[in-house]
Amino acid sequence: MDFYGFTPRSRLFLGTAQYPSPAVLQKSVEAAGVDVVTVSLRREAGRLGGGQDFWALIRSLGVRVLPNTAGCHSVKEAVTTAQMAREVFGTPWIKLEVIGEADTLQPDVFGLVEAARILCAEGFEVFPYMTEDLVVAERLVEAGCRVLMPWGAPIGTGKGLNNPYGLRALRAHFPDVPLVVDAGIGLPSHAAAAMELGYDAVLLNTAVAKAGDPAAMAAAFARAVEAGRLAFEAGPMEPRDMAAPSTPVLGRALLG
Numbered sequence: 001m002d003f004y005g006f007t008p009r010s011r012l013f014l015g016t017a018q019y020p021s022p023a024v025l026q027k028s029v030e031a032a033g034v035d036v037v038t039v040s041l042r043r044e045a046g047r048l049g050g051g052q053d054f055w056a057l058i059r060s061l062g063v064r065v066l067p068n069t070a071g072c073h074s075v076k077e078a079v080t081t082a083q084m085a086r087e088v089f090g091t092p093w094i095k096l097e098v099i100g101e102a103d104t105l106q107p108d109v110f111g112l113v114e115a116a117r118i119l120c121a122e123g124f125e126v127f128p129y130m131t132e133d134l135v136v137a138e139r140l141v142e143a144g145c146r147v148l149m150p151w152g153a154p155i156g157t158g159k160g161l162n163n164p165y166g167l168r169a170l171r172a173h174f175p176d177v178p179l180v181v182d183a184g185i186g187l188p189s190h191a192a193a194a195m196e197l198g199y200d201a202v203l204l205n206t207a208v209a210k211a212g213d214p215a216a217m218a219a220a221f222a223r224a225v226e227a228g229r230l231a232f233e234a235g236p237m238e239p240r241d242m243a244a245p246s247t248p249v250l251g252r253a254l255l256g
C-alpha cells in the first residue's frame with residue numbers, strides 16, 4: 001500500500017485540530033505513532049501570529065503533513081487554499097474538502113470533482129474527502145486522484161460507519177486504489193471495522209482530540225487499526241445464518 005509513492009508504517013492518519021493544548025496534541029501524535037497528520041490551513045492561518053507556533057510544532061513532530069482545505073465551500077476557495085498550502089508546507093499533497101451542506105458537512109461532490117481536476121492538472125496529489133458514491137469515485141479517479149477518502153459518517157459526529165454496504169462496494173470496485181475512511185469515526189471499534197473491510201487506512205480527528213485522555217485514546221486507535229488490518233489479512237470467516245457447533249461431539253458421553 002502506498003499513498004502517492006509514500007508508504008507509512010502506521011495506517012492511522014490523525015487530524016491536528018481541537019486538542020486542549022499543543023502539548024496534548026504532541027503527546028497524542030506520539031502515542032498514536034502516526035506518520036501522517038492533516039492540518040487545516042484556513043483554520044490555523046486565522047490564528048494570532050499566523051499560527052507560527054503551531055507550524056513550528058507540526059514541523060517538530062517529524063511526520064508527513066497532509067494539508068487540508070477544511071472549511072472551503074467553493075471550488076475557488078478550495079483551489080486557492082490548496083495553492084497556499086503547497087507554498088507553506090512545500091508538499092504536493094492536499095486533502096481536498098469542498099463542503100456542500102452546512103448541517104452534515106457533506107462534500108459537494110460536483111465541486112469536489114471540478115476542484116480535483118484543476119489541482120491534479122497543476123501537479124497536486126489529491127486526497128479527496130468524498131461520499132461513498134461509486135460514480136463520484138470514478139470521476140475522481142478520471143480526474144487524476146490516486147487515493148480516495150470516503151466518509152464514515154459526517155465530520156465530528158463520531159457515529160462510525162454509516163453505510164458499511166457502500167464502503168464494501170467501493171472497496172470491491174477499486175481493489176487497487178488506496179482507500180481511506182475519513183471522518184465520523186468515534187470509537188476504536190469503528191476504525192477496526194473500517195480496516196476489516198479492507199480499507200488501507202483511517203483518518204480521524206475529533207474522537208482523539210475530544211477524548212477525556214487524548215493520548216490514551218490515540219494509542220487505543222493505533223492498536224484498533226492494526227488489529228483490524230491483521231484481521232483483514234487473516235481472512236475473516238463468512239458469516240452464516242444457521243448455527244454450526246464449534247465443538248462437534250463425537251459419540252456420546254457414558255454417564256453413570
Ligand SMILES: CC(=O)[C@@H](O)[C@H](O)COP(=O)(O)O
Nearest residue numbers: 015155156183184204205206
Ligand atoms: C481533520 C480533518 O481533516 C477532518 O475534517 C476529518 O474529516 C476528520 O473528521 P472527524 O473529526 O470526524 O474524525
